[in-house]
Amino acid sequence: xxxxxxxxxxxxxxxxxxxxxxxxxxxxxxxxxxxxxxxxxxxxxxxxxxxxxxxxxxxxxxxxxxxxxx
Amino acid sequence: xxxxxxxxxxxxxxxxxxxxxxxxxxxxxxxxxxxxxxxxxxxxxxxxxxxxxxxxxxxxxxxxxxxxxxxxxxxxxxxxxxxxxxxxxxxxxxxxxxxxxxxxxxxxxxxxxxxxxxxxxxxxxxxxxxxxxxxxxxxxxxxxxxxxxxxxxxxxxxxxxxxxxxxxxxxxxxxxxxxxxxxxxxxxxxxxxxxxxxxxxxxxxxxxxxxxxxxxxxxxxxxxxxxxxxxxxxxxxxxxxxxxxxxxxxxxxxxxxxxxxxxxxxxxxxxxxxxxxxxxxxxxxxxxxxxxxxxxxxxxxxxxxxxxxxxxxxxxxxxxxxxxxxxxxxxxxxxxxxxxxxxxxxxxxxxxxxxxxxxxxxxxxxxxxxxxxxxxxxxxxxxxxxxxxxxxxxxxxxxxxxxxxxxxxxxxxxxxxxxxxxxxxxxxxxxxxxxxxxxxxxxxxxxxxxxxxxxxxxxxxxxxxxxxxxxxxxxxxxxxxxxxxxxxxxxxxxxxxxxxxxxxxxxxxxxxxxxxxxxxxxxxxxxxxxxxxxxxxxxxxxxxxxxxxxxxxxxxxxxxxxxxxxxxxxxxxxxxxxxxxxxxxxxxxxxxxxxxxxxxxxxxxxxxxxxxxxxxxxxxxxxxxxxxxxxxxxxxxxxxxxxxxxxxxxxxxxxxxxxxxxxxxxxxxxxxxxxxxxxxxxxxxxxxxxxxxxxxxxxxxxxxxxxxxxxxxxxxxxxxx
Numbered sequence: 001x002x003x004x005x006x007x008x009x010x011x012x013x014x015x016x017x018x019x020x021x022x023x024x025x026x027x028x029x030x031x032x033x034x035x036x037x038x039x040x041x042x043x044x045x046x047x048x049x050x051x052x053x054x055x056x057x058x059x060x061x062x063x064x065x066x067x068x069x070x
Numbered sequence: 071x072x073x074x075x076x077x078x079x080x081x082x083x084x085x086x087x088x089x090x091x092x093x094x095x096x097x098x099x100x101x102x103x104x105x106x107x108x109x110x111x112x113x114x115x116x117x118x119x120x121x122x123x124x125x126x127x128x129x130x131x132x133x134x135x136x137x138x139x140x141x142x143x144x145x146x147x148x149x150x151x152x153x154x155x156x157x158x159x160x161x162x163x164x165x166x167x168x169x170x171x172x173x174x175x176x177x178x179x180x181x182x183x184x185x186x187x188x189x190x191x192x193x194x195x196x197x198x199x200x201x202x203x204x205x206x207x208x209x210x211x212x213x214x215x216x217x218x219x220x221x222x223x224x225x226x227x228x229x230x231x232x233x234x235x236x237x238x239x240x241x242x243x244x245x246x247x248x249x250x251x252x253x254x255x256x257x258x259x260x261x262x263x264x265x266x267x268x269x270x271x272x273x274x275x276x277x278x279x280x281x282x283x284x285x286x287x288x289x290x291x292x293x294x295x296x297x298x299x300x301x302x303x304x305x306x307x308x309x310x311x312x313x314x315x316x317x318x319x320x321x322x323x324x325x326x327x328x329x330x331x332x333x334x335x336x337x338x339x340x341x342x343x344x345x346x347x348x349x350x351x352x353x354x355x356x357x358x359x360x361x362x363x364x365x366x367x368x369x370x371x372x373x374x375x376x377x378x379x380x381x382x383x384x385x386x387x388x389x390x391x392x393x394x395x396x397x398x399x400x401x402x403x404x405x406x407x408x409x410x411x412x413x414x415x416x417x418x419x420x421x422x423x424x425x426x427x428x429x430x431x432x433x434x435x436x437x438x439x440x441x442x443x444x445x446x447x448x449x450x451x452x453x454x455x456x457x458x459x460x461x462x463x464x465x466x467x468x469x470x471x472x473x474x475x476x477x478x479x480x481x482x483x484x485x486x487x488x489x490x491x492x493x494x495x496x497x498x499x500x501x502x503x504x505x506x507x508x509x510x511x512x513x514x515x516x517x518x519x520x521x522x523x524x525x526x527x528x529x530x531x532x533x534x535x536x537x538x539x540x541x542x543x544x545x546x547x548x549x550x551x552x553x554x555x556x557x558x559x560x561x562x563x564x565x566x567x568x569x570x571x572x573x574x575x576x577x578x579x580x581x582x583x584x585x586x587x588x589x590x591x592x593x594x595x596x597x598x599x600x601x602x603x604x605x606x607x608x609x610x611x612x613x614x615x616x617x618x619x620x621x622x623x624x625x626x627x628x629x630x631x632x633x634x635x636x637x638x639x640x641x642x643x644x645x646x647x648x649x650x651x652x653x654x655x656x657x658x659x660x661x662x663x664x665x666x667x668x669x670x671x672x673x674x675x676x677x678x679x680x681x682x683x684x685x686x687x688x689x690x691x692x693x694x695x696x697x698x699x700x701x702x703x704x705x706x707x708x709x710x711x712x713x714x715x716x717x718x719x720x721x722x723x724x725x726x727x728x729x730x731x732x733x734x735x736x737x738x739x740x741x742x743x744x745x746x747x748x749x750x751x752x753x754x755x756x757x758x759x760x761x762x763x764x765x766x767x768x769x770x771x772x773x774x775x776x777x778x779x780x781x782x783x784x785x786x787x788x789x790x791x
Contacts, residue, residue, distance in 0.1 A: 033791040042790035049580040052791045
C-alpha cells in the first residue's frame with residue numbers, strides 16, 4: 001500500500017486527509033469526554049475544557065498517523 | 071380557502087424577499103443579499119414589532135457606518151491601532167447590548183461597522199461605496215417589508231397588547247387575592263408562587279407589546295404617556311406585592327383581624343379597585359371611584375404582643391398602606407386611558423434614572439469572551455494564509471460572537487443543527503436547482519418558494535434559530551447577483567466558516583468564567599453573599615455621616631447585585647443537568663432560589679428602614695446590640711460567600727435565635743424605661759419597622775441555610791468537561 005498522502009474522493013469532491021482525520025478525531029474526543037463525564041472521572045483533570053480540546057488533537061494525530069496515514 | 075396565520079406570515083416574508091431582490095437586481099445594485107437580510111431579520115409577528123426592529127436596524131446601520139468610516143479615515147495606515155479601536159467599539163456595543171432596551175440597535179451597529187471595515191478594507195473610496203450600498207440595501211429591505219406588512223394581511227399589535235394588558239391585570243388581581251387570603255390565614259400559599267412567576271412573564275410580554283403598539287396603534291399612541299405611567303405603576307405594584315408577601319411568614323401566627331380591625335374592609339376596597347382596573351381594561355366603565363381605605367392598628371391588641379411581633383405587624387401594615395396608594399393611582403391612570411377619568415397627578419411619568427453603563431461583572435465577562443474570540447479569529451486571519459472564509463469569518467465572529475457571549479446559557483452545540491440544516495437546504499438549491507434557471511421569473515419563484523418553506527417550517531418561537539440561520543444561509547450561499555456565478559467552494563467555504571467559528575466559540579466558552587450551569591450558579595451565589603456582606607458592613611449607626619464617592623459607588627453596586635442576582639440565578643436553573651448532580655432535585659434548587667430571593671427582598675427592606683429617622687434615645691440604647699447582631703450576620707455571609715455548603719444549619723439557627731432572644735430582652739428592658747411619648751410617635755413606628763427588618767433578615771438567612779443544607783454540594787464543585 002502506498003504511504004504517500006492521498007485525498008479522499010467523495011462524489012467527485014476531494015477532501016484532504018487531515019480533514020478526514022480531524023473529523024474522526026473530534027468524534028472520538030466527544031465520545032471520550034461523554035464517557036469521562038458519565039463516570040465522573042472528569043474531576044481528576046486540572047482544567048477539563050483544555051483537556052477536551054487536547055483529546056481531540058491527540059485523536060486526530062493518532063488517526064492521521066496510524067489509520068489514514070496523512 | 072382560509073390560510074393559517076403561519077402560512078400568511080410565511081407568504082408575507084417570501085413576497086417581501088422576492089420584491090426586494092427584484093428591485094435590487096433591476097437597479098443593478100451589488101450585494102442584493104443585504105436587502106434580503108433586512109427582510110429576513112425584521113419580519114416579526116405584528117406590524118409594530120417589525121417596525122420597531124426595522125427602526126433599530128436602520129439606525130444601528132447608520133451609526134455603524136459613521137463609526138466605520140471614521141475609523142478608516144483615522145487609522146487606515148495602522149493595522150493594529152485600527153483593529154484595536156474596532157474591537158473596543160464592538161466590545162462597547164456588546165456591553166450596551168445586554169443592558170439596554172435597544173439591544174438590537176447595538177448589535178447591528180457593531181456588526182455593520184465590522185462589515186464595512188472588512189469589506190471596504192483600507193481603501194477609503196471603496197469603504198464609502200460599501201457603506202452607502204449597505205445602508206441603501208438595508209433601507210430597501212426595510213421599506214419593502216414594511217409596505218408588504220402594512221398592505222397584506224396587516225396584523226396590528228393592538229389586539230395582542232390589549233389581551234396581554236387584560237391578562238396582566240387579572241393575574242395581579244388574583245395574586246392580590248391569594249396574598250390577602252394568606253394574610254387572613256385562609257390559605258393561598260400554593261397559588262402564590264405560580265402566580266408570581268406568571269405575573270413576571272406577563273409583565274415582560276406587556277412591555278414588549280407596548281413598544282410595538284405605540285408604533286402601529288393610534289389608540290395606544292395617543293395615550294402613550296398614560297400607558298408608560300401605567301407600566302411604571304404595574305412594576306411598582308408587583309414589587310410591593312412581593313415585599314408584602316415576604317412579610318407573611320412573621321405574622322402567620324398572629325390574629326391579623328384583631329390587630330387590624332378594618333382588614334376586611336381594606337381588603338375589599340383594594341380588591342374592588344383592582345377588579346375595576348381589569349374591567350376598565352376590558353372595556354367596561356367603573357362602577358364607583360376609589361373610596362378611602364384606612365387601615366387602623368388596634369393599640370391594645372398590639373401592646374400585648376412581643377416587640378418582634380409588634381415590629382412584624384407594623385412592617386406588614388406599612389406594605390399594605392403602600393398598596394393602597396398604588397392601587398389608587400393605578401385606578402386613576404387606567405380611568406384616563408379608557409376615558410373614564412381626568413388627567414391628574416397619577417398619570418405623570420416620573421423619569422426613571424436609566425444607566426445601561428453600570429458595572430456588571432457578567433456583562434464584563436461576556437465582552438472578555440467576545441474579545442478573546444474576535445482577536446483569535448483576527449490573528450488567524452492575519453497569520454494563516456488562505457484561511458477559509460477570511461474576512462467573512464471576522465464578520466461572523468462579531469455578528470454571532472456577540473450574541474453567543476451575551477447569552478451564555480445558549481450552548482454552541484444548539485447552533486449546529488440549524489446551521490447544518492440551513493446550509494444543506496441552501497446547497498441543494500444552489501448546486502442542483504439554480505443552474506437550471508433562466509431569467510428573474512424562475513429565480514423569483516425560487517426565492518419565494520425557498521423563503522416560504524423556511525418560514526413555514528420554522529414558525530414557532532422556539533424555532534427562531536432555524537428560521538434565521540435558514541434564511542441567512544440561503545441568501546449567503548446562493549449569493550444571487552446580476553452576473554451569477556456558480557462555485558462549489560461557496561458551499562464548502564461557508565461550512566468551513568461556521569466550523570471554525572463554532573470551534574473558537576467552544577474553546578472560549580469557559581473564558582473568563584466556567585459556562586457550566588452548576589459552576590455559574592455557585593459563582594453567582596458566592597457573589598450574592600459577598601454583596602450581602604458588604605451591605606451589612608455599611609449598616610452602621612450614623613447614616614448621616616458623609617461617605618466618600620468610592621464608597622457610595624460600591625454601595626450602589628452591591629445593592630444592585632443583591633437585587634439582580636436572584637433573577638440571574640433563576641435564568642440558569644432550567645439549564646442545570648441534574649444527571650451530573652446526584653443528590654440534588656429541581657425542587658430543592660427552586661426552594662433554594664425562593665429563599666435567596668426572599669433574603670434579597672429583606673436585605674433591601676433593611677437598607678430602606680436603616681435610612682429612616684430613628685429616635686436618638688433608641689439609637690444610643692441599641693448601638694451595641696445591633697452591632698453585635700450585624701457582625702454575626704456579616705460573618706455568616708462571609709462564610710457563605712466562600713463556600714455555600716460550609717454552614718451548619720443547626721449552629722446558625724441557634725446562633726441567630728440566641729441573638730434575636732438577647733435583642734428582644736433588651737427591647738423590653740429599654741422600652742420599659744423609655745419616655746411615654748416615644749412609644750407613640752412616628753420614630754417608634756420607624757424603630758419597630760427596623761426591628762422587624764432585622765428579624766426578617768435573620769429568619770430568611772436561617773431558612774436559606776436550612777434549604778442549602780439539604781443539597782449535596784460536592785458534585786457541584788467537581789470539574790467536568
